[in-house]
Amino acid sequence: MIDFTLTENDQRILDEIRRQSLVCRQYARYYDEHEDEFPPDRLPEAADFRNPYKVVDVPDDGDTPRRVLHMLVAACQAWGDYGVMMKRGQRALGNLVLDVAGTPEQQQRWGHLTLAIAITEPGCGSDAKTLRTSAVLDGDEWVLNGEKIFVTTGCRCDGIVAAATIDRSAGYRAIHPFVVLKGTPGFEVTHREKKLGIHADDTATMVFQDARIPRDQLLGGDEKSTGGFSAVMSALNATRPAVGIAGLGIAQAALDFTREQLALEGIEVEWSAGIRSRSAAQQALIEIEADIEAALLDMLYAAWLSDGSTWQRLETTIAKAKSGEVARSAVRRCLDLLGALGISHDYLVEKWFRDARITDLSGGTGEIQRLIIAREILGYSSAELC
Ligand SMILES: Cc1cc2nc3c(=O)[nH]c(=O)nc-3n(C[C@H](O)[C@H](O)[C@H](O)COP(=O)(O)OP(=O)(O)OC[C@H]3O[C@@H](n4cnc5c(N)ncnc54)[C@H](O)[C@@H]3O)c2cc1C
Numbered sequence: 001m002i003d004f005t006l007t008e009n010d011q012r013i014l015d016e017i018r019r020q021s022l023v024c025r026q027y028a029r030y031y032d033e034h035e036d037e038f039p040p041d042r043l044p045e046a047a048d049f050r051n052p053y054k055v056v057d058v059p060d061d062g063d064t065p066r067r068v069l070h071m072l073v074a075a076c077q078a079w080g081d082y083g084v085m086m087k088r089g090q091r092a093l094g095n096l097v098l099d100v101a102g103t104p105e106q107q108q109r110w111g112h113l114t115l116a117i118a119i120t121e122p123g124c125g126s127d128a129k130t131l132r133t134s135a136v137l138d139g140d141e142w143v144l145n146g147e148k149i150f151v152t153t154g155c156r157c158d159g160i161v162a163a164a165t166i167d168r169s170a171g172y173r174a175i176h177p178f179v180v181l182k183g184t185p186g187f188e189v190t191h192r193e194k195k196l197g198i199h200a201d202d203t204a205t206m207v208f209q210d211a212r213i214p215r216d217q218l219l220g221g222d223e224k225s226t227g228g229f230s231a232v233m234s235a236l237n238a239t240r241p242a243v244g245i246a247g248l249g250i251a252q253a254a255l256d257f258t259r260e261q262l263a264l265e266g267i268e269v270e271w272s273a274g275i276r277s278r279s280a281a282q283q284a285l286i287e288i289e290a291d292i293e294a295a296l297l298d299m300l301y302a303a304w305l306s307d308g309s310t311w312q313r314l315e316t317t318i319a320k321a322k323s324g325e326v327a328r329s330a331v332r333r334c335l336d337l338l339g340a341l342g343i344s345h346d347y348l349v350e351k352w353f354r355d356a357r358i359t360d361l362s363g364g365t366g367e368i369q370r371l372i373i374a375r376e377i378l379g380y381s382s383a384e385l386c
Helices: 007-027 028-031 043-047 050-057 065-080 093-101 104-110 168-174 228-264 282-307 313-338 349-358 368-380
Strands: 115-118 132-140 139-154 159-165 174-181 187-192 204-213
Touching: 007 028, 007 050, 007 159, 007 204, 028 050, 028 313, 028 349, 050 093, 065 228, 065 282, 093 104, 093 115, 093 159, 093 174, 093 228, 093 313, 104 132, 115 139, 115 313, 159 168, 159 228, 168 174, 168 204, 174 204, 174 228, 228 282, 313 368
Parallel strands: 115 159
Antiparallel strands: 132 139, 139 204, 159 174, 187 204
16 A cells, blocks of 8 residues: 655654755756856765765654655755755666666676766757667767767766767668767867856756777677667656655745745635635645645656656656646745845745746656657557657
8 A cells, every 4th residue: 555654763763864955956046047157066064964865765663655756856856956966976877877777797897987868969859769860880989070968967977978870871770879978089079068056056068079988888798788878768758757856845845935925924725714814825725735735746756656766767757747747836825926136136945936937847848748658548559649
């Protein structure tokens, strides 16, 4: 039976993460205003706190399933700030592709590095099958040419997993993941994006100009045994919950702040009062809370179904679609309720408004999530429903 009731141990863990998140929040405005800087890998306060995931991974009897608790921890962290972490994890999205598509030897060789994922190109975003970055075999080396944009952690990372085609005429089957390390001649980060929100997270453009990499840097070993395009896509599927739950953490932060501010003006939700005796502001608070709760339950359900296995595609996509939409609408409604205070730089709500937008974009836009859901439910292929 599904039961998301938290045990005392779960609650202790989440309380500790919440305290850490409040510390991270103190740095949020600084890194929002200093987009050219990186938040430190470890905040000075980190010595006083335990690593949240290490704590979560020592379960007590009857504790919430690990993946569900991981989601709650991630929501709590984003509630503090989307990009500033007490202690930054070493892994990035490319590491997920390495896990799925790399040989044991490749995982051993590069697993300790921070690997970003580079799929998106100018003119190729939602439909990754149309990417044009090429990889041509020349002796014992692949020669890469092309451009990648919007690569998360592209500046900070040690290298990337780049999706490239070995034969443009052969469609998506010719797309494979390649590990390209920083310092490879012909491979360069050319631009750091200035974005609407999540300034603490870097987003890079990178170019390959006759970048030569050893043949064995194709994940899977060779072009016949690699997981190819499906490995890249399954890693993308695995990133969606993290992006979606972050959106809900941001939305909850905005709601908590709005509640506090309205309470100062004497506006509090009177739960026992009927709908006819509630003000519009009280009703809005109830609706925002219900939306966040519904999206959170979708996400926890997907996590519960996927505990100990790969993320279930349909439920994960539903949860990402819902959370992206709710994150945007909840924060916008909070902004509306707060009036001028909502857009003031003295508070973080205007930042959360900007940050939330991205959670309905990266990892696949809301429109694309809904397309995937329709295909899954109706049994259409991507060629039949696009
Ligand atoms: C902060 C951030 C981080 C990112 N990180 C990464 C990363 O690490 N690695 C990486 O490779 N990419 C990354 N991306 C890129 C991201 O995955 C793409 O921006 C996203 O997939 C959308 O692609 P696009 O921007 O080219 O938009 P397009 O594909 O051009 O779409 C434009 C609009 O049209 C809609 N649309 C497109 N096709 C359809 C359709 N068939 N039906 C209905 N609507 C449709 C889209 O939803 C969107 O609203 C990141 C983006 C952002 C903003």
